Amino acid sequence: MIxxxxxxxxxxxxxxxxHSHTELDPYTFHPSQLAKCPRQCYNSKLGLLDHTDALGTFxxxxxxxxxxxxxxxxxxxxxxxxxxxIEMEVDGLTIIGHADLYEPGTNTAYDYKSRANWYRFNxxxxxxxxxxxxxxxxLGASQGQIVYLAKSDLxxxxxxxxxxxxxxxxxxxxxxxxxxxxxxxxxxxxxDEGYPTSKEDxxxxxxxxxxxxxxxxxxDHIQMDTDSTVARNALGVxxxxxxxxxxxxxxxxGDATSSSEVSQSPADV
Numbered sequence: 001m002i003x004x005x006x007x008x009x010x011x012x013x014x015x016x017x018x019h020s021h022t023e024l025d026p027y028t029f030h031p032s033q034l035a036k037c038p039r040q041c042y043n044s045k046l047g048l049l050d051h052t053d054a055l056g057t058f059x060x061x062x063x064x065x066x067x068x069x070x071x072x073x074x075x076x077x078x079x080x081x082x083x084x085x086i087e088m089e090v091d092g093l094t095i096i097g098h099a100d101l102y103e104p105g106t107n108t109a110y111d112y113k114s115r116a117n118w119y120r121f122n123x124x125x126x127x128x129x130x131x132x133x134x135x136x137x138x139l140g141a142s143q144g145q146i147v148y149l150a151k152s153d154l155x156x157x158x159x160x161x162x163x164x165x166x167x168x169x170x171x172x173x174x175x176x177x178x179x180x181x182x183x184x185x186x187x188x189x190x191x192d193e194g195y196p197t198s199k200e201d202x203x204x205x206x207x208x209x210x211x212x213x214x215x216x217x218x219x220d221h222i223q224m225d226t227d228s229t230v231a232r233n234a235l236g237v238x239x240x241x242x243x244x245x246x247x248x249x250x251x252x253x254g255d256a257t258s259s260s261e262v263s264q265s266p267a268d269v
Contacts, residue, residue: 021033021044021045021047022045022046022047022221023045023046023096024046024047024195025094026186026187026188026190026191027092027093027094027183027187028045028093028094028095028096029041029045029093029094029095029096029183029186030044030045030095030096030097031086031095031097031130031131031132031134031135031138032044032097032131033045034095034130034131034134034179034180034182034183035126035127035128035129035130035131035134035179036127036209036211037204037207037209037211037212038182038185038186038204039202039204039205039206039207039212040209040211040212040215041182041183041186042186042189042190042202042203042204043202043215043217045186046190046195046196046222047218047221047222048196048202048217048218048219048222049215049216049217049218050216050217050218060114060151061114061151064112064114064149064151064154065100065112065114067154068100068101068112068147068149069082069083069100073101078103078105079103079104079105080101080102080103080104081101081102081103081104082100082101083098083099083100084098084099084101084102084139085097085098086098086099086135086138086139087138088134088137088138090137090180091180091183091184092184092187093180093183093184093187095134095138097135099111099135099138099139100112102139102141106143106168107140107141107142107143108141108142108143108144108145108168109132109135109136109139109141109143109144109145110144110145110146110147111128111131111132111135111144111145111146111147112147112148112149113125113128113146113147113148113149114148114149114150114151115148115149115150115151116150116151116152117150117151117152118150118155118157121148121157123146123148123157123159123161124146124159125146125159128146128159129146129159129175130175130179132144132146133171133172133175133176133179134176134179136171137171137173137176141171142170142171143167143168143169143170143171144168144169144170144171145158145159145160145167145168145169146158146159186204189203189204195222196219196222197219197222198219199217
């Protein structure tokens with residue numbers, strides 16, 4: 001008999017690019033990483049998260065993104081830009097990634113999020129807002145909207161909700177600055193302490209967010225010595241480059257996570 005469970009998992013592993021978002025350069029981040037709590041931002045950036053048990057969830061989310069990009073968006077009667085590449089140099093950091101959709105006519109950035117269902121759906125979801133705020137900053141967008149889709153039937157709910165009579169939300173420069181401060185602190189930590197080779201080496205504590213509760217780690221791809229001097233040499237960083245970051249660090253530099261994140265479905269991608 002055919003073992004479909006093993007066949008599907010094997011295919012998912014082959015299709016998965018496990019290090020598509022790994023950035024060993026201390027100063028480079030994706031918006032989705034900076035939107036996480038400091039520990040999960042650090043873990044995601046360095047490729048420490050083991051998603052083996054969640055590949056099916058990720059793939060269905062990717063399939064919905066592809067459906068929107070290839071089937072739905074081309075039929076819209078408006079000028080749009082899909083999968084817009086961003087690369088923003090700001091405060092010594094490089095922010096890279098792809099915004100799902102940008103509408104030049106209204107100067108609006110959109111981000112899609114798929115969910116298994118609407119159970120415990122209580123927007124706004126803070127890390128989703130943080131992510132799109134960074135896209136808006138990079139694109140110079142004056143407003144944004146998050147589009148949630150149910151994996152079961154593709155029902156759509158947006159934030160802001162249509163029932164509120166508000167189509168989109170504006171930028172939040174202060175919130176973006178907090179995210180950048182978080183990134184600078186994490187970059188300085190990597191430069192100072194090097195790369196981790198075990199769970200005990202991770203310099204950030206777990207919090208009560210859903211991502212920390214579900215954390216699964218891997219270290220097989222980290223081959224560099226955790227000694228800070230070796231790490232600096234491996235990264236081409238000379239001298240003590242942490243001074244500027246430390247000077248600008250303050251008390252509101254870190255965690256963008258809120259209690260709303262704890263309630264999110266594992267299908268949020």
